[in-house]
Amino acid sequence: MIKIRKDDGPFEDRPRRDAGQGAPDNTPRYDNDRPQRDEKRGPRKFDKRGPKRGGRDFFGRRPEAPPVDDDAPSKSEVVTGHRYNDIADIDDQILGLLEKRAFLIRKEGAWRKSRQKSLVDPQLEKLLRGAFDRSAGRLGLDAKLTKQLFTLLNQFSLADARKKFEGEGYKLAPRVEPVSAGIAGPRSFRFTRMMLAMAASAGARATLSPVTMNAPNKDLAKALKQVGAPIHWDDDFIRNDGGRTLEFEGNMAFVGEDKFNFYMLLCLALGHAGRCKFTGKPSLQLLDAASLNKVLPSLGARVVPMNPNNPGLPVRLECGGAMDESVTLPGGIDPDFAAALTLAAWSFPGGLTVKGLTAQARDRVAEAVAVLTACGIKAELGKDSVSVSDGVPAIDPQPQLPLSVPLNAMLLALPVLSGGRINLEGAWPRNEQADRVLEQLRALGLRVDVATENVVAVMENELPESADIPLGASPDLMPLALALALKVGDARLSGADNDVAVELLDRMGASYEIDGDVIHLKPGNPQWDGTWFSPEPVWSMGCALAAFAVPGIVLENHGEVTATWPEFWNFYNSLPTGKMKPKPEREKKDDTRRRIKIR
Template sequence: MIKIRKEDGPLEDRPRRDAEGVSDESPRNGADRPRRDDRRPPRKFDKRGPGRGPRRDNRDFFGRRPEPPVQDDDGPSKAEIVTGQRCNDIAEIDDQILGLLEKRAFLIRKEGAWRKSRQKSLVDPQLEKLLRAAFDRSAGRLGLDAKLTKQLFTLLNQFSLADARKKFEGEGYKLAPRVEPISAGLKGPRSFRYTRMLLAMAASSGASATLSPVTMNAPNKDLAKALKQVDAPIHWDDDFIRNDGGRTLEFEGKMVFVGEDKFNFYMLLCLALGHAGRCKFTGKPSLQLLDAASLNKVLPSLGARLVPMNPNNPGLPVRLECGGAMDESVTLPGNVDPDFAAALTLAAWSFPGGLTIKGLTREARDRVAESVAVLKACSIKADLAKDSVSVSDGVPVIEAQPQLPLSVPLNAMLLALPALSGGRINVEGAWPRNEQADRVLDQLKALGLRIDVATENIVATMEGELPASADIPLGASPDLMPMALALALKVGDARLSGADNDVAVELLDRMGASYEIDGDVIALKPGRPGWEGTWFSPDPLWSMGCALAAFAVPGIVLENHGEVTATWPEFWNFYNSLPTGKMKPKPEREQKDDTRRRIKIR
């Protein structure tokens, strides 16, 4: 509280004192003496208003104001600079995480190698239990989501079980084809899925059949091995698979190794539903993350249930228990894998009274249509509607040497070559008759190709020029997206369906292509996309799609082109021989001379 003495008089009559306790009338504040505000350094921001002392305006010693900075319209904005800094910070953390992940996988893989040398399982259950407990404690201390951390722990273990990715060294496989009119022909690869479905039908019905020509890649060979584990009399060589027949499949008490293809697992699972009892399925690490729990939304209606054998893994290994009453109709939930819908359709003939499957999505319907084609070829009645399919029970009738149709995704890439470089191509084999195959031909015709379909071959010829702009809806099918993207890049001004395809968007960004996303459509704009660096393809189909895209964007470099050879051995040989398509002959297998004898000289 401020006390005022009576002798000081009224407040308004007293002289004002400043903060230093000096009166305004004091001689210390005379005109011949500078004010205190003039003597002290100016503030950075003076809020007292004009006329109350000098303001700091960044003038130099001579009183000149600095020139304003030049604005670069083409330079990065402040938001872009901040985003770049955040990206660098987060990328540095990610690099550290991946380095630790590699060390963790190495240690667990080392432990697995030691256990394998002692004839034990690769995974130590006690070690995994201790690691999970420590992982959960750390996650709880940090406040991380329990469900996500559980999934993360399972994923971390997969890195130690999966095949180690080889460190990329070298220049990669550069794709720079000659853009000249082609004049080529070859035997097209047969449908891998049709081959496997027909093999499963022959083995489950006990029919004798020889499938040829067959590409003996991993999915075909894995299914043949799995069927042999459930008593199918199957034999194979480089270009054929034969089922001797005479006996059907036996699942009771069996442990079946299905490899790494989920469609193989689904087919064997659905074929086992018609057999009462218990059996187990296991596979490679990629199937250990399969969402097996979603199948239990359907299996109880078919008198069965699926039980995970490892509570820490959502997928394989699993135990199937079946033999209960089966409904004549089931409705699939929207999140069920389309491959499971196709496998269930294929096996429905073996259920009492058949089966009606409802709730098919668009992608599931395409898969089911392939199964329906196989059933009809085996004299099983199957009716496919808009969102449902009905299959009657019966006994399959399979030819001794059935005809295998061409693979739509693989041979569609061959038929698209004339649209990319001009010319003509002749593909030997029977073009399938289904909705997906018809959509491919309609798309190629819309781009200016003439398609001639015969019983044992199909010919595509480029007539005229590509249109100035085009709509390419084939991208809505994941199997056809690689080819659709290559066609869109060649056209330039194109509307490509399938905007939710992350791989396609990644490739467009890598190429520097100009595009906009409108709903589920990618609108490409004319430009000059290019390529720098190397790329690890997630799938052989995408590697082949890049081979087609190189006709529009030359110089694409792949790190893992060898995976295509494992899927389709002749592809690179044919691709590199364009425009003639005359491939180098296959090396002949050395014939053993049984007449020779080894003589031991003493």
């Protein structure tokens, strides 16, 4: 039985209105508005004609009104406090039970792994699911939601265990001084992966460099190698030797945890008749793979989940039917799938026209169109559609990789936050998203000069007293947009449906109003308190920028940024000069040494 504790919560330091003043816990508490009961004489009754003497006492004096406490909580606040205490206590117990459940299943998986068996026992899962459904039925809970909940509960045992946070965290308190720095900007991770997929599918030789070998890039390289691509990589490059194309028939590819990798391989396989399988990490087991079947039948294919209890991976792809030359995407389709389908369309007979692109999907598709154009494939992007012709890609042996817009936009914004100038080495991409970033930064007083191989940003003008910041409409740019809005103070920020942004504003105690899809941030003095677990590395970087306006933000998981962009914290901590510590050199083996045997 779950016990509910009611003596804690946000109002535990305030007396409750129903509490007897000075009465011990074991004595009855009375309410002055109700008849009181005497143990010997029975209930006391009120005079129905009302109080005598007009409420005066024996001497004709009116009783003094009780003092009014302006700081006392209102009745609604008291009720909210009670509800918070009750529900928060139940949530705490649920999470504790969830941790125990995950531990037991993880322990079972370790035992099975030691005997070379699969981590999950199918018979045990079947019995647990049956018991779960029966209990949910007795409680009258929604059948569909409870099935999803059971699947989600199992993910906690398969996912990496989150380390308990201990210590003070990583405090962000940068020096607000004019920057004078230069850095080789990180190349676009998505462009890199799309170019690698193009080279592998076309059987072309290509070397991609410089490359940040993070998990998404490495996972795609491994997956392409599993389906026949001759790929090799090191710390800063990926090379496809060419000479042979991809072979999907009868193969299984492990795509890691990035859904865009899965979508690219899936769409590239549509041009190959046969069956193949895709699997990945636990996070992709909850992917809504069935939604893809709203589009795939028009392309002569379908996906079938291999585990009926999971909506996502692993899945089996069956393809080889007649393919339409035009498809219309439903409204809820993933924008990443639209980009992957566009990228693979050159390999379909007669090409493909994709209609029904949303604003977010159009940004993703624009990246794919840039890659196709660089490979000599004709692709035309319209307002809500894209048309790709079939053909043979012509891939440069050493293609130029453009800068990443979301990551390098944060570097370009540093002079806006602290003044000064910055020089980024690399080619700034030419697309609508990149143009919107430059337009926004220039509106805040930044001068940006874009050259062929570098970008220079200098803060020449004063920061405006108020500003409109529409960059928040793009989820990739919302962390940057929030940091800029906090620096301006009086700002109207697009993207009010972003829960992470609203959560951070609440944690800072910022004053704001939400009107439709706009957050109107008002001038004030936001202050940070406590620690925060960032949901994504890009949000950790956004907090690093926001700390120029709200110093003292403390992150619990700042190390995840290093896995995505290894140089970020080194560069950030070296500001305003940006002179980073040199990388430790890898120890080289001395091949000249010989072992001499002494007799």
